Amino acid sequence: MSTAETEVTRGSALAHNASFLLTRASVIAAQRDNRALEPLGLKVRSYSVLSLAVEDVPPTQREIAEFLRLDPSQVVALVDELEERGLVARAADPRDRRAKVVAATGPGLAAYEKARASVVDVMTHLAPDDVATFQRVLEQLAFEE
Amino acid sequence: MSTAETEVTRGSALAHNASFLLTRASVIAAQRDNRALEPLGLKVRSYSVLSLAVEDVPPTQREIAEFLRLDPSQVVALVDELEERGLVARAADPRDRRAKVVAATGPGLAAYEKARASVVDVMTHLAPDDVATFQRVLEQLAFEE
DNA sequence: TATTGTTATACTCTATAACTATA
C-alpha cells in the first residue's frame, strides 16, 4: 500500500502528464543504466557514443551530436575520453576532410558487447502485448523533430 | 526523405533502445514545454512544483522532492523563487512542524491555468488507438521504483 | 560564405555535507 504522502502526488494532474512521465521514466532508466555501466567505466552518454561507433558505417561527430541531441563541443569531450582509453579512433572522412568519423576499435567493440549485456532492457519490464505499441509510439516521439 | 547521414544513426541499435528513446523523447518534450512556458517566466521544473502546489491537499517539500526526483535542496530554491513571485506560499504542516506544505496562492492558480493552456499535450501527437496503452505503460515505467 | 571540429568560458543542474528545529 502507498503511504498517505505518496497518494497526494500520485493523484495529481502532473502524475498523468505525458511530458512529466517521460522525464521521470527516462531519469529512472538512465540512473539504472548508469549503475549497471559503472563497473565498466562507462555512463549512458559514453555508452551511447560507443554504440554508434560500433556501427558498420561509423558516424561523424556532427552526426553523433545531432542524434544524441548534444552540442558538438560535448561530443569532443566524450570522444576524447573514449579515444584516450583506446575504445574508439578518429579518422578523417574521405568525403569531407573537415569531418572526422568515430569508429570503435577491437577493445571498443569488446567493451560495447560487455556493456550491452550489462544494461537491462526497459522492455523486459512490460507485458508482451504492450511492447510493440509502446516501442512504435516511443520511436515516433523520439524522432518527431 | 532522410539524408544519408541520418540514416546511419537511425539504423543503429541505439535507435531502437527504449532507454535511449525515453531520454530523447523526454528531452524533446521538455525543450518544447520550456519554450511554451518561457513567456510566463516558468520552466518545466517550476511548472511542476506549481502543479503540485495547486492540488487540494498541498504537498510538503519532501514529497515534492521525491515525486520530482530532485534533491530536497533543489526544491528549496524552486519554492523560494515561486514564493518571491507570490505564486506559492509555505505553511507549517499542522501534523509535523518540521515540514512545510507548499500551496498555490490565487495568482499562483491563475498562472498555473495559463501555463497548462500553453503547453501542448504529448498525447495529441498520437494516434487515438495508441493513447491508452502508451499512457498506461508510461505510468508503469515512471513509477516502477 | 558556410560548416566541422576544437577550445575556452559561463551557466544551469545535480549531488554532498553540515547545520537547526523538530520528532
Added chain:
DNA sequence: TATAGTTATAGAGTATAACAATA
C-alpha cells in the same frame, strides 16, 4: 537518534562564442 528544511559548495552537464581548417 532520525527526519524536514536550509545553506554552502563542489561537481557534472549544458550552452555560447570564437577560432583554424576545409568546403
